[in-house]
Amino acid sequence: MVDLDFLLDTAATLIRIPSWNGDESAAQRAVAEIMSGIGLKTDEWTIDLPRVQGHPAASWEIDRKEALGLVGTLEGDGSGPTLILNGHVDVVPPGDEHLWTYPPFEPVVEDGRLYGRGSLDMKAQIAAGLAALKAVSDSGVTQTGSVRLQSVIGEEDGGIGTLATILHGGGADGAIVMEPTALTIAPVQAGCINFRLRVAGHAAHGAVRDEGVSAFEKAFHIYAAVQALEALRNEGQEADPMFASYPTPFPISIGTMAGGDWASSVPDHLAMEGRLGIRPDESPDAARVEFEAAVAEAANADDFLRDHPPVVEWWGGRFLPSQTPLDHALVRSLSASVREELDTDAVLQGVTFGADAGLLQHVGNTPVVLFGAGDIRRAHRPDEFVEIDQLETMARTLARTIVRFCGEA
C-alpha cells in the first residue's frame, strides 16, 4: 500500500536541501514537484509577507527575502469532511557541524534509522504525508472529502507560513500537524511565547567591585523568581491525564544569557531570553500578565531592583496552544487507524512543545491533533534521526485516517 522507497527518496531529497535561516524556497519547489509527480493539484504562491505579518497572530524572527506558500490537494467529490495535513520544510540551523557524526545535509540510512537535519523535524514526516496521499491516490478510490497537504515555511521561528496558508486557503474539518509524537496522538498542545528579561546593575571598576552592583547577581535573583513561578504554574498539572507523564508540562526555560562588556568592570546590564509555556486553556496574554507580575514582585523585594526594575520584552516566536475534544471525529478516526496499524490502543497525550497547531485551531477554526513518527527529544540536536519503521507506520496510519475521516465516495 505505502511505497516506502518513494517515502525515503522524498525524505532524502528534502534533507539534502538546506532550508534554514529563511532560505526555504528551494525546498518548497522540490515538494511542489513531488506533489505534481503523484498527481496532487498544487497551489503555489508567493506569500505577501508584510500583509501576513500585519495579522495579530503573526510571529516570526527571520527577515525573509522570499516566502513561498504551497498546498497540494487530493480532490474529493466535495460531499465529505475535509482534512489538512500540515508539515514545515524549514529546519533549525545545524549548529557546530563537528558535533555531527553524520553530515546534517547528507541523509544516511543506518540500523533502521534515517539521519540528517530535518529527518525528524520534519521533512521525513512530510514525505510520509505524501506517501499516504500517494497510496490513497494509487488505490483509485475517490474520497468524499478532499485532503490538502500544507507544506509550510517558518514554523521554527513562529509559524508565519502556516498563518499565511490559512489566510490564503482557509481551514478544514480537521487537521493533522505531522510533528514527531512517536506515533502517540496529541489532541492537546501547550503553547509558548518568547520573552527577554533585561536586568540592570550599576557599573564600577572591578577593582572597587563593592561600589558597583552586579547585574549578574540581580539576574540570579530574578532567575530564582522565574523558577518559583514555573513551579506555581505547574502545580497540580499531573492531575491532567494529557500531561501526567511530564514532571513540568509548562516550563519556563531560559536559553540565552548575556551581559557585561569588559572582564574588569562590574556589569550594569544582562539580558536573558527564554520561553514561557502556556497551558492549553490559557490565553498568552494572561500568561504574560502573570509573568510580568512575578518579575515585578521579585524586583520589589530587592533594594536595588525596586528602583531599577527589570524590563520584560515579548519577541520572536509565539506559539498558541491548541486542544481538541477527545471525542472529536478526527481523534476517533486517527485512534482507530492507529489501533489497526499497531494492534494496540492508541496513546493519547498532550505535547509541551510549540507548533503550528494553535494557528490552525485559533485562526483556521480547525480541530487539530499532532501525530507523527519519531521522538521530539532528538530534535534540534546533532545526529537528528527518525526510525524508518515509525515513518512507514505513520504513512499507513495517515492513509487509513484519510479514508476513514474523509469517507469513500
Place this chain on the structure above:
Amino acid sequence: MVDLDFLLDTAATLIRIPSWNGDESAAQRAVAEIMSGIGLKTDEWTIDLPRVQGHPAASWEIDRKEALGLVGTLEGDGSGPTLILNGHVDVVPPGDEHLWTYPPFEPVVEDGRLYGRGSLDMKAQIAAGLAALKAVSDSGVTQTGSVRLQSVIGEEDGGIGTLATILHGGGADGAIVMEPTALTIAPVQAGCINFRLRVAGHAAHGAVRDEGVSAFEKAFHIYAAVQALEALRNEGQEADPMFASYPTPFPISIGTMAGGDWASSVPDHLAMEGRLGIRPDESPDAARVEFEAAVAEAANADDFLRDHPPVVEWWGGRFLPSQTPLDHALVRSLSASVREELDTDAVLQGVTFGADAGLLQHVGNTPVVLFGAGDIRRAHRPDEFVEIDQLETMARTLARTIVRFCGEA
C-alpha cells in the same frame, strides 16, 4: 613655575586623538612632537611586537598592526639618581557615545574640570608630567640624575608598551606611574589577572526542561564559590594600613557572562570572564592555583559538575602587583613635595587597580609608586573628567620631586 596653559593645551591635543583598540601611533607622534618642543631628547622606535610578546611577563589582548615606543629625556649630568615618569596614551573604548553629556574626543573645560576620554586615564597626567619637565627645564638648573618620561601604549590591555620600553631602555632608580590617585601616594599596588570560566550544562529542548541541565544554574553555583573565595582572600586585610580604606581590596569580579544559543533550548554552555585581584606579596601563580582549587572544590560538591568540571582559562590582561618600602627615597621625596604643595601630610595608601607599576618593579627592577591627579572611580565611564586644580598641583609636585630626587647639579 608650571605653565598651566601648556598643560591644558597638551591634554586637549591628546584627548582629541582617539587612541583605543590598538590605534595609538598618532597619539605617540603627537607626544613626541610636544616633547621636542619643550627640549626633551626623544627616543622613538617601532616596537618589535613578536619579540616583546615572547617575554614571560608579556600580556595583551589587542592584535596591533603597529606599536611605537617613545621616551623623552631631560638629561642630568649623570651623577645622580635617575627617575622615570610613566604614562599611557591608550584609552578604553568610549562605549555608547549617547551616554556622554560631553563628547568623548572633544575636550571641554567646565567648572574647573577637564572632560573627555583620557582626561583622567591618563592623557592629562602625561601632560602634567610634560609640564613638570618643562618647568624644570625652563628653570635652567641642570639635575644630577636624568628624568625619562615613558609615553607608552597598551596599558589597558596588559602593559605591552611599558614592557617593551623597559626591555628597550632599562629601569631607573625610581619610577612614578602617573595614574590617577587623587594626589595620594601609592607605594603598594594590587595586581590582577583575567580569567575565563567555562561552565557546561546538558542541552535539551526548553519544552522538556527537566531533561536538560542548565549551564546557567551551574554557573550560579560556581559564581557563589568564587564569591566565597573572594571573602576568604580578603579576610583580615583591613589590618594592613595600605588597604584599610577598602572593604575588599583584592576583589574577584566577574564582568562578562554569555551562554546559550537559543531561547527555547536548555543551555549547555556559559562563559564568565572576570578579574582576580592579587595581593602585593603574592605571586600570580599562587593566586591561580588557589582559584582553580576553589572552582574544583565547588564542582566536586555538585553531582553534574563533578563529571563536567568547569574549565578555567587565564587570558588577556595580567597586571603584576608592586610594592616599594615606605622609607624608600622615592616615597620620601614625593611625600615631602606633596607636603610642600598641599601644606598637609601626604596620604599614603595602596591601590587596588592593575597598572604598569608591577612591570617596572619586577622586570625593570625599579622602585615604583603611583601618583596622579583625579579619582580613578571616574575612569572607564562616560563623562570621564579630571579636576584642573589637581592637575596643576600634580605638575608642581612632580617638578619638586624631580629636583629633590634627582638632585640639583
